[in-house]
Amino acid sequence: MLSIRNLSKSYRKGEVKAVDDLTLEVPAGQIFGFLGPNGAGKTTTIKMVVGLLRPDSGSITVDGVDVLKQPLEAKRLIGFVPDYPELYPKLTGLEYLNFIGDVYGIPTDLRRRRLGELLEMFGLQDVLRDLIQTYSHGMKQKLAVIGAVLPDPALLILDEPMTGLDPKSSILFKDLMRRRCDEGKAVFFSTHVLDVAERVCDRVAIINRGRLVADGTMEELRAKARGQTTLERIFLELTEAAEGEEAEGR
Amino acid sequence: MASPERTTDPPVGRQAPTSAFWPVFRVSLNNTFGLSAGRYRYLVRRERLWEPLLILLAVGSLVFTFSLLGYHVARAFIVSGAQLGQPEVAFTFALLVSQALVFFLGFFLVLSVLYFSTDLDILVPLPIRPGTIVAAKFGTVLVSEYLWVLLVLGPTAVAYARLVAGGPLFWLSVSAVALLAPVVPLALSSVLSLALMRFINRRHRDLLMVVASVIVIGVVLFFQMSLLSVPESELPAYLQRILSGQLRLVDAVGRGFPPAVWGTNVIASPDPATRLGSLAALAAVSLGAWWLMLFLGGRVFYGGLIGGEEIARRRLGPAELEAARARTMELVRQGSVVGAVFRREWRLFMRVPLYVMNGFVPSLIVPAMLLFPAVASSDPELARLLSLLQGAGTTRFYTALGFAALMVFLAGINTTSCTSISREGRQFWISKVVPVLPEEMVKGKMLFLAVTAVFSVAPVVIVFIIVARPPLLLLVGATVAGLAASLLALLLGLLVDIVRPYLTWTNPQQAVKSNLNAVIMMGVELVLLVGLGLTAYGLHTRLGLAEGPTLVCLLGLIGLLWVAAWRATVAAAADLYERRDF
Numbered sequence: 001m002l003s004i005r006n007l008s009k010s011y012r013k014g015e016v017k018a019v020d021d022l023t024l025e026v027p028a029g030q031i032f033g034f035l036g037p038n039g040a041g042k043t044t045t046i047k048m049v050v051g052l053l054r055p056d057s058g059s060i061t062v063d064g065v066d067v068l069k070q071p072l073e074a075k076r077l078i079g080f081v082p083d084y085p086e087l088y089p090k091l092t093g094l095e096y097l098n099f100i101g102d103v104y105g106i107p108t109d110l111r112r113r114r115l116g117e118l119l120e121m122f123g124l125q126d127v128l129r130d131l132i133q134t135y136s137h138g139m140k141q142k143l144a145v146i147g148a149v150l151p152d153p154a155l156l157i158l159d160e161p162m163t164g165l166d167p168k169s170s171i172l173f174k175d176l177m178r179r180r181c182d183e184g185k186a187v188f189f190s191t192h193v194l195d196v197a198e199r200v201c202d203r204v205a206i207i208n209r210g211r212l213v214a215d216g217t218m219e220e221l222r223a224k225a226r227g228q229t230t231l232e233r234i235f236l237e238l239t240e241a242a243e244g245e246e247a248e249g250r
Numbered sequence: 251m252a253s254p255e256r257t258t259d260p261p262v263g264r265q266a267p268t269s270a271f272w273p274v275f276r277v278s279l280n281n282t283f284g285l286s287a288g289r290y291r292y293l294v295r296r297e298r299l300w301e302p303l304l305i306l307l308a309v310g311s312l313v314f315t316f317s318l319l320g321y322h323v324a325r326a327f328i329v330s331g332a333q334l335g336q337p338e339v340a341f342t343f344a345l346l347v348s349q350a351l352v353f354f355l356g357f358f359l360v361l362s363v364l365y366f367s368t369d370l371d372i373l374v375p376l377p378i379r380p381g382t383i384v385a386a387k388f389g390t391v392l393v394s395e396y397l398w399v400l401l402v403l404g405p406t407a408v409a410y411a412r413l414v415a416g417g418p419l420f421w422l423s424v425s426a427v428a429l430l431a432p433v434v435p436l437a438l439s440s441v442l443s444l445a446l447m448r449f450i451n452r453r454h455r456d457l458l459m460v461v462a463s464v465i466v467i468g469v470v471l472f473f474q475m476s477l478l479s480v481p482e483s484e485l486p487a488y489l490q491r492i493l494s495g496q497l498r499l500v501d502a503v504g505r506g507f508p509p510a511v512w513g514t515n516v517i518a519s520p521d522p523a524t525r526l527g528s529l530a531a532l533a534a535v536s537l538g539a540w541w542l543m544l545f546l547g548g549r550v551f552y553g554g555l556i557g558g559e560e561i562a563r564r565r566l567g568p569a570e571l572e573a574a575r576a577r578t579m580e581l582v583r584q585g586s587v588v589g590a591v592f593r594r595e596w597r598l599f600m601r602v603p604l605y606v607m608n609g610f611v612p613s614l615i616v617p618a619m620l621l622f623p624a625v626a627s628s629d630p631e632l633a634r635l636l637s638l639l640q641g642a643g644t645t646r647f648y649t650a651l652g653f654a655a656l657m658v659f660l661a662g663i664n665t666t667s668c669t670s671i672s673r674e675g676r677q678f679w680i681s682k683v684v685p686v687l688p689e690e691m692v693k694g695k696m697l698f699l700a701v702t703a704v705f706s707v708a709p710v711v712i713v714f715i716i717v718a719r720p721p722l723l724l725l726v727g728a729t730v731a732g733l734a735a736s737l738l739a740l741l742l743g744l745l746v747d748i749v750r751p752y753l754t755w756t757n758p759q760q761a762v763k764s765n766l767n768a769v770i771m772m773g774v775e776l777v778l779l780v781g782l783g784l785t786a787y788g789l790h791t792r793l794g795l796a797e798g799p800t801l802v803c804l805l806g807l808i809g810l811l812w813v814a815a816w817r818a819t820v821a822a823a824a825d826l827y828e829r830r831d832f
Contacts, residue, residue: 050682052683052831073685075684075685080683082679087677088677091597094581094582095593095594101582103587103591103685105584106584107584108583111583111584112582115579
């Protein structure tokens with residue numbers, strides 16, 4: 001579903017390599033966890049996939065559509081929730097969702113049906129006509145999730161999606177992700193909460209200093225991390241090992 | 251075995267730092283004036299090096315123009331005052347004007363930095379006293395307010411030094427007064443804004459900005475009308491009457507606002523004791539106003555701020571909830587992509603009073619300022635000018651073109667078009683990720699700008715009809731030309747903002763007021779107006795083309811320029827939405 005090939009991005013005229021020759025494959029029907037320490041390049045990668053940043057080199061395709069060459073077609077296939085949901089404070093929740101519905105061309109009947117389900121799920125029905133500036137952080141996060149799922153995209157991309165969600169909403173959201181994957185779509189999300197990644201993801205990739213450290217199912221990662229059992233341990237083992245190798249190389 | 255001696259850091263986090271004022275002030279100053287951002291862009295990355303030059307040129311020319319104007323006004327006051335033995339009255343007037351400016355403009359700035367600034371989310375949770383935040387923010391506004399004081403007081407001091415007396419002591423006194431002058435009015439406007447925000451419901455605070463702006467506009471128009479109702483030939487005598495007659499400006503002002511008189515005494519009193527006494531009074535009152543502001547800030551600032559924008563919602567019963575859901579679902583309906591962009595632009599603009607005031611007020615004030623003398627003045631010179639404008643021939647045609655140019659000017663000077671992208675700020679990511687063609691985005695934004703153009707064109711048309719009484723054909727021709735050129739100006743403004751959007755602002759005031767695009771837009775508009783004006787002159791006067799064909803040719807030229815500008819805008823939009831990093 002999502003194919004990333006030899007992706008690189010640097011800042012300050014090449015001085016800082018945020019993403020370095022990254023190659024990833026996210027198959028359809030899978031929840032894919034994208035892990036890494038702070039500054040590892042997770043958000044930069046996600047921003048390149050959704051079109052907020054332009055890669056220096058490499059390619060990204062979503063369901064065979066090249067993100068760089070056919071940006072509009074690719075955007076139709078993607079739903080995106082950023083780490084901090086900056087939504088228009090002077091629009092109401094309903095106006096925001098209608099805006100999203102209009103730009104994705106969702107017909108009225110379908111829009112009403114999907115919104116009915118999503119609003120019920122996240123409990124936002126009775127606040128939808130209030131300005132977004134009156135929403136709490138969690139409510140904004142829920143609205144951003146609803147906005148991303150409303151067009152029923154083939155690929156849902158989420159940057160730290162659990163931040164701000166209450167436990168009930170988190171459970172519902174995980175169910176929603178699973179259901180989408182069962183329908184043959186894919187979910188690609190970054191998180192710091194390794195516990196969530198361990199329980200929810202079908203496959204996990206670990207990135208450190210812009211480079212892919214590991215990629216596989218939990219079993220494959222356990223094998224690679226010399227028998228470590230929890231993802232937390234695997235994460236530490238693999239990122240530290242990668243850093244050690246890098247230091248030796250220097 | 252002796253245990254190794256443990257060293258522990260003192261528990262600094264549990265004690266408030268000696269003074270958090272300077273760190274907060276430095277950060278606030280840095281944030282407001284973009285010092286680090288500028289240093290990084292111009293010195294580290296060495297990008298857009300032409301920008302500081304442009305800023306210097308723009309600010310320099312504005313300062314020069316204002317200073318020249320101020321110098322002439324001050325000179326007139328000094329000469330008139332000298333006839334009464336009171337040349338120093340010019341200082342009272344200058345101090346009063348600068349302090350009024352500081353009070354009114356400061357009110358909006360203080361509101362914006364204290365209640366609408368996003369860095370408060372960072373500052374409020376820190377262990378800093380509310381009074382310290384208020385003081386640091388106040389200091390930041392104070393720095394920008396010195397510009398007004400210098401612009402008004404500077405030319406007056408130069409004129410006074412040249413005409414009356416100067417010397418090192420004089421300049422030292424002027425500097426001391428200039429430093430103290432904005433403190434009292436700014437502290438008063440801060441106290442007013444703190445008190446108002448404490449008691450006004452947060453949801454009505456935008457309305458407060460509108461009401462305050464309308465009051466300021468009313469005051470400006472009142473003075474405009476008062477001055478314009480006096481024939482120009484009688485203006486010196488009128489000023490003389492104000493200075494010498496019953497009004498006795500100095501005394502009147504002194505009774506209402508003594509700091510202006512104290513400031514005058516510090517600078518110009520021949521008696522050293524009066525000078526020192528006035529300086530002490532000015533310093534004491536400034537200190538008192540500062541203390542009052544801090545005292546009030548410490549007690550009510552958080553009360554007015556905390557609670558955020560979030561509102562408590564009443565729990566609805568099942569029946570009410572069902573009805574609310576049904577009503578919500580009725581509002582869910584499909585629209586076109588361009589319509590969606592237009593509606594978003596309209597709502598995001600109309601729901602921020604600051605944008606509305608900046609967008610529409612100049613379009614109302616400037617025509618009103620033209621209209622008042624035409625209907626209220628008894629000046630025979632003006633009456634003669636009006637009859638000339640209403641006459642036939644070339645003058646009438648050029649009058650019509652002048653009004654068309656005014657429509658374009660008003661469309662361009664409001665910042666609506668050149669902040670089209672900038673206003674999205676940190677929410678710009680949404681426009682980048684949604685599947686909308688750059689051309690459709692431009693269409694939606696341009697549709698909104700076309701609607702705003704009506705607001706800048708309509709008042710001018712009304713004034714044109716009242717002042718020049720043009721024949722119908724000329725009225726229609728000038729209006730069509732003015733509207734077409736206004737739309738072109740707005741498109742160019744949009745292009746400017748697409749090329750260099752300012753998206754990292756922390757409050758809407760910055761998006762509009764600290765946006766260099768407004769200056770660039772003025773230059774673009776000047777070139778457009780001069781170009782179109784020269785074309786009209788060449789066609790009508792040089793080539794002898796009749797009015798109708800001249801207008802048709804002008805419209806053709808505008809059309810051609812429009813096509814070129816549209817292509818450039820769509821190409822720039824494709825770069826912005828599809829290729830540029832955010």
